[in-house]
Amino acid sequence: MSQTNENSVLAKFATPLIILATIIWGSSFVVMKSSVDVLPTFWLLAIRFSFAALVLAVVFIRRWKVMDRHYLIGGTVMGFCLFVAYAFQTYGLEQTTPGKNAFLTAVYCVIVPFLYWIVAKRRPDKFNVIAALLCIIGIGLVSVTGDNASAFNMGDVLTLIGGFFFAAHIVAVSKFSEGRDIFILTTLQFASFAVFSWIGVLVTGTSVSPEVFNGDLIFGLAYLVIFASCGALLFQNIGQKYTAPSTAAVLLSLEAPFGVIFSMIFASEQPTTLMLVGFALIFVGVICSETKFAFLRKK
Numbered sequence: 001m002s003q004t005n006e007n008s009v010l011a012k013f014a015t016p017l018i019i020l021a022t023i024i025w026g027s028s029f030v031v032m033k034s035s036v037d038v039l040p041t042f043w044l045l046a047i048r049f050s051f052a053a054l055v056l057a058v059v060f061i062r063r064w065k066v067m068d069r070h071y072l073i074g075g076t077v078m079g080f081c082l083f084v085a086y087a088f089q090t091y092g093l094e095q096t097t098p099g100k101n102a103f104l105t106a107v108y109c110v111i112v113p114f115l116y117w118i119v120a121k122r123r124p125d126k127f128n129v130i131a132a133l134l135c136i137i138g139i140g141l142v143s144v145t146g147d148n149a150s151a152f153n154m155g156d157v158l159t160l161i162g163g164f165f166f167a168a169h170i171v172a173v174s175k176f177s178e179g180r181d182i183f184i185l186t187t188l189q190f191a192s193f194a195v196f197s198w199i200g201v202l203v204t205g206t207s208v209s210p211e212v213f214n215g216d217l218i219f220g221l222a223y224l225v226i227f228a229s230c231g232a233l234l235f236q237n238i239g240q241k242y243t244a245p246s247t248a249a250v251l252l253s254l255e256a257p258f259g260v261i262f263s264m265i266f267a268s269e270q271p272t273t274l275m276l277v278g279f280a281l282i283f284v285g286v287i288c289s290e291t292k293f294a295f296l297r298k299k
Helices: 003-012 014-036 041-059 061-066 069-093 098-105 108-120 126-143 154-176 182-204 215-241 245-252 255-267 273-291
Strands: none
Touching (some): 014 255, 041 069, 041 215, 108 126, 126 255, 215 245, 255 273
């Protein structure tokens, strides 16, 4: 397949690929939780992204001939932004509730349009802003209710910093993927992420006993490597290459409702009225971003 035909095909599937990524991430929360309970954070991230980088490097070995320093810079910046985002989100979770952590991380929905405006000098339209606000309110209703709505603390600050770097990652993918092979960029992103994670392992001085690597943990790691990384993160990057960053941020917010839905299925979490209202607002936000309500303006 020629490069032009490949770009044409991938562009058609950009939105479905991003949505598929959010579904996979939503399903991975249960697996991630059980893995984090056994492995320290940096060990989990280092192992996960080392194997993910290796898998993609082998699968896309014939594409490496296009590799140059621009790819190396782009992949490193993307990997660094994502690594810092994950690290702050994880450490923030240790000092705040899961609901607030999910909600405050999702501020990237609001940050992305304005950060991209600064970087690319492309001003967001009113529909981008409206969609982002609808999604952040919806995620708030889904995530922060009842006992979760506690006072602002240091964990919340760390989580907000993580949210900023998630936004920076979305903008970085959009900027560095222009005119470049997204498969090679993603492989380099995983490799740099793994390097930063191994540095984290050395700095924190944590160790892991070989006995913890039982069948359940290996299965969980395999799921995170193949589906949550090689699948979902690659799908996100492909989708973002052909989608405006502000639209991608709104689509990625679907991770929150999918996460809750899978929690209902596998962890018996009970839905509430506020949750359902939150789902509706996120859905309207996605429709706003994707269609700009053009169907309402047709005569």
